[in-house]
Amino acid sequence: MIILDKVSKAYNKGAPALNDVSLHIEKGEFVFIVGDSGAGKSTLIRLLLREEIPTSGKVFVNNTDLSKLKHRKIPIFRRGVGVVFQDFRLLKDRNVYENVAFAQLIVQKPAKEIRRNVPAMLSMVGLAEKYKARPKELSGGEQQRVALARALVNRPPILLCDEPTGNLDPKNSWEIMKLLEEINRRGTTVVVVTHNSEIVNAMQKRVITMRRGVIVSDEKKGGYIYED
Amino acid sequence: MRISTLWYTLKQGVKNIFRNKIFSLATIATIAACVFLFSIFFSVVVNFQHMVVQAQSGVAVTVFFDEGISDDKIVSIGELISQRAEVSNIEFISADKAWESFKTDYLGEYVDTFGDDNPLEDCASYEIYLNDVSMQESLVEYLNTIDGVSKVNQSVMAATMLSSMNSLIGYVAIGIIGILFAVSIFLISNTVAIGITVRKEEIAIMKLIGATDFVVRSPFLIEGLLLGLIGAGIPLGLVYVLYNNVVEYVVNRFSALSSLLQFLTVQEVFVTLIPAAVIMGAGIGFVGSFITVRKNLRV
Numbered sequence: 001m002i003i004l005d006k007v008s009k010a011y012n013k014g015a016p017a018l019n020d021v022s023l024h025i026e027k028g029e030f031v032f033i034v035g036d037s038g039a040g041k042s043t044l045i046r047l048l049l050r051e052e053i054p055t056s057g058k059v060f061v062n063n064t065d066l067s068k069l070k071h072r073k074i075p076i077f078r079r080g081v082g083v084v085f086q087d088f089r090l091l092k093d094r095n096v097y098e099n100v101a102f103a104q105l106i107v108q109k110p111a112k113e114i115r116r117n118v119p120a121m122l123s124m125v126g127l128a129e130k131y132k133a134r135p136k137e138l139s140g141g142e143q144q145r146v147a148l149a150r151a152l153v154n155r156p157p158i159l160l161c162d163e164p165t166g167n168l169d170p171k172n173s174w175e176i177m178k179l180l181e182e183i184n185r186r187g188t189t190v191v192v193v194t195h196n197s198e199i200v201n202a203m204q205k206r207v208i209t210m211r212r213g214v215i216v217s218d219e220k221k222g223g224y225i226y227e228d
Numbered sequence: 229m230r231i232s233t234l235w236y237t238l239k240q241g242v243k244n245i246f247r248n249k250i251f252s253l254a255t256i257a258t259i260a261a262c263v264f265l266f267s268i269f270f271s272v273v274v275n276f277q278h279m280v281v282q283a284q285s286g287v288a289v290t291v292f293f294d295e296g297i298s299d300d301k302i303v304s305i306g307e308l309i310s311q312r313a314e315v316s317n318i319e320f321i322s323a324d325k326a327w328e329s330f331k332t333d334y335l336g337e338y339v340d341t342f343g344d345d346n347p348l349e350d351c352a353s354y355e356i357y358l359n360d361v362s363m364q365e366s367l368v369e370y371l372n373t374i375d376g377v378s379k380v381n382q383s384v385m386a387a388t389m390l391s392s393m394n395s396l397i398g399y400v401a402i403g404i405i406g407i408l409f410a411v412s413i414f415l416i417s418n419t420v421a422i423g424i425t426v427r428k429e430e431i432a433i434m435k436l437i438g439a440t441d442f443v444v445r446s447p448f449l450i451e452g453l454l455l456g457l458i459g460a461g462i463p464l465g466l467v468y469v470l471y472n473n474v475v476e477y478v479v480n481r482f483s484a485l486s487s488l489l490q491f492l493t494v495q496e497v498f499v500t501l502i503p504a505a506v507i508m509g510a511g512i513g514f515v516g517s518f519i520t521v522r523k524n525l526r527v
Contacts, residue, residue: 079437114232
């Protein structure tokens with residue numbers, strides 16, 4: 001599902017953000033990617049979204065070689081990868097329903113399908129009742145649920161989460177993680193980049209630890225490894 | 229494109245216009261000024277062309293005779309002229325008829341000052357209509373060789389003068405419209421660029437979700453197109469209202485030239501002006517936004 005083969009990425013002439021990284025993530029896995037600032041986590045996410053191309057090595061996502069992907073094919077590729085961010089990135093001038101429908105609208109889903117899919121997705125994330133609310137009327141946890149609904153409404157096989165609990169209190173963080181676990185249980189491959197050691201240690205999932213652009217640990221049921 | 233996506237694109241295009249009200253207004257005003265000037269020059273040019281055609285299709289050549297020429301000689305000259313291939317029709321204008329026509333056309337209330345005299349007593353003439361105005365020169369050369377002919381007038385001079393003025397107005401129009409065109413493109417480009425900056429976050433999300441270049445860019449192109457169309461519509465309405473008033477004023481003010489000043493109706497002008505102005509406005513809008521979108525929105 002996700003393969004990195006000896007991938008390096010350097011910006012300008014500085015030290016490489018990723019250095020000879022190889023990685024396999026199978027379909028249906030739940031993976032934490034942890035590490036301190038500068039470890040290369042964000043670069044990894046950007047490579048997986050084809051926002052960047054590697055300096056060397058190959059990246060495969062959903063059986064697509066991203067270094068060979070033509071510019072005009074990028075939108076189609078991205079429809080197969082849902083993504084949520086720490087800062088939610090919701091459209092503030094639109095309500096919950098419109099934010100989720102937006103994801104279907106711009107990939108040109110039929111209106112009938114949008115009217116069916118959006119309420120179903122909002123029910124799944126527990127926000128069916130708040131479909132008319134604007135983002136500013138919601139708590140952080142609720143906003144992240146809307147972001148999750150938007151990321152999943154096009155039914156991507158992969159979900160990338162970049163610090164999804166970074167702006168949330170512990171209670172909301174746990175609720176989001178439970179939701180991600182449920183999404184994973186339904187078959188979506190989930191990759192979570194996080195600093196939240198408590199959650200990582202408690203969930204007992206695969207944990208890939210990065211440090212200064214390299215993978216230093218990859219454990220099937222791992223915990224958060226702190227830098228010395 | 230699906231109807232829902234098309235609707236979204238249109239809605240966002242309209243929203244963009246309201247997001248940058250000041251710039252949108254400035255853009256509309258500039259495009260309107262550009263199209264307004266174009267409309268005025270267009271109206272002037274097509275009317276001049278109309279007058280040129282009218283002048284050319286009127287009397288092309290007038291032949292006057294030597295003083296004291298006999299009627300028989302005039303008749304024989306008329307027969308010679310009629311035989312020429314260039315001539316479609318020939319009409320004899322007696323001195324009395326010429327004076328009557330002059331009085332009607334130019335003297336108005338001052339006609340009585342001449343009493344019963346005919347100052348055009350020796351001005352009998354033939355008015356010669358041609359099959360083709362381009363044949364006029366060869367005919368005039370021939371007419372000048374006929375015995376008894378004192379003078380040959382070519383009314384095409386008026387047409388030539390109108391044509392020259394027409395060209396001059398055309399060049400001035402192209403110059404001014406060109407400058408306004410460039411200013412309009414610049415302004416529309418800035419307006420769209422601001423729209424892109426304001427919607428940076430939304431565009432980033434669209435890209436990540438998998439929107440195609442077309443879907444990301446089209447609201448901005450719609451915005452430019454709408455600004456262009458609004459900018460074209462306003463001056464068209466204004467010119468439509470002004471046209472008849474201006475024509476009426478000119479006809480009244482220069483009544484002595486009424487035979488020359490034959491204006492087209494507003495409907496006749498607008499048959500061509502509306503599509504031309506709409507294409508111009510929409511073109512400015514589209515080109516301005518397209519350049520900006522290509523430059524600032526690498527999806």
